Amino acid sequence: MILRPVRDDEQDAGVVREIAAAAFGVPRSLDGGQGTDDAERTARQHGRTRHLARSDPGGCWIMEDETAGPVGAVLSARREGTWSLSLLAVVPGAQGKEVGKALLARALHYGRACLRGIACAPGDPVAARTLRRAGLTLHPTLRLSGRVDTGGLDPLDGAVHQGNARHRDLMDSVDRRTRGGAHGPDHDELLCHNALFVVDDLAGSGYCYARAGHVEALAATSRRLATRLLTAALVATPPGEAARVTHVSAESQWALDVAVAAGLDIANDGFLCLRGLRPPELSIPSRTLP
Template identity: 90%
Template sequence: MILRPVRDDERDAEVVREIAAAAFGAPRSLDGGHPTAGTAWAARQDSRTRHLARTDPGGCWIVEDETAGPVGAVLSARREGTWSLSLLAVVPGAQGKEVGKALLARALHYGRACLRGIACAPGDPVAARTLRRAGLTLHPTIRLSGPVDTTGLDPLDGAVHQGTSRHQDLMDSVDRRTRGGAHGPDHEELLRHHALFVVDDLAGSGYCYAREGHIEALAATSRRLATRLLTAALVATPPGRSARVTHVCAESQWALDVAVAAGLSLTNDGFLCLRGLRPPELAIYSRTVP
């Protein structure tokens, strides 16, 4: 077995995507992606892989077998003392052979100086055991999904603006309050694939990334602003598309209230895995770059 860094090129991005597809198939992977979602999904996954390979080469690794070729991959990042795990995947033929253990150990070593850690995991028992053994606390989460009934939502109680890269300082400030460290360059990557909603007034500030009803990430400084952002993002869901909000902690009862008002279904949705952090009340972490 050879363990090597992920390179910032098209070939390695494709390799990582193929490993994830082989490892998880139709079910959700560690980052919540769906390998059957087509070329748009593939483009987003490849872009994420190349982004992390550029910003965090020490946290992104591939395991290659001399006979079978690439059999496992991990993507992780460090941001201002917060370590995050974006992907951990091992192809079926290599599972149970400590490939995943070796990859996670390398990613954890990369984040060894970080006091905080974040990973969004599915309900898969192997993933849960692996991350618990790594010292992360596991917190069950909720998925909000379905067609949006806008008639049940309250009117917005203030302005919501279209965000741009000029709002990065605002978003980094909110990140530091809700996840312990700013996302920094990750905001540029998220902006490539999502619409950005921003609030900034006397009540505080916050942001939300969304794409055709899928809420990728949300963070705010108060429940009122978080509610406003989620409401605005759900209202913007294109006709005929279902909304999807994943890995919502039980502490975020405001999000459940919005979901109930919008007629969304509430179901179990794996775990939010944390180190040195409490489950967030005012944030829904990105599965792409937690």
């Protein structure tokens, strides 16, 4: 087996995407080709991989077998003392051969000086065991999904603005309060693929990334502002599209109240894996850039 860094190019981004597709499965268009949704998903996946390969080359690795080719990949980052795991994937044929263990060990070594750690894990028993053995605390999370009943939602209790790159300092400040460290350059990547909602008034501040009903990330300094942001994101869901909010911690009961009012389904949704952090009440982490 050969362990090598992920390069910041389209070829390696494609390799990582194929490994993840083999490990987790990726929806394909009905005609077997690449539809609009597939193209957008590919752009997001390639963008995330290349972004982390640039910002954190020491935390991004590919495992290759001399005969089978690429069999596993890991993407991780360090942000102001907070280590995050964005991807750990092993193709089915290499699972059970300690490929994932070796990749995770390299990513953990990269974050060895960080006091805090965070990862969003699927409800897969192997992934759960792997991350628990690595010393992370596993917290079950919830998924909110379905068609939005806007008539059941309360009117917004204040202004929500369209955000842009100029709000990065505000968002970094909120990050430091909710996850211990700013996302920094991750905001540039998230802005490439999502609409940004921002609140900033005397009550505090917060932000939310969302696209076509999918809430990618949310953080705020109070329950009132978090509720306002999630409500605004759900109201903005395009007609006919289903909303989706993943990895919501049980501590975020305000989010469940919004989901109930909007008529969304509430279901179990994997784990939020933490080290040196308490389960967040006022944030919903990004699954791809936690």
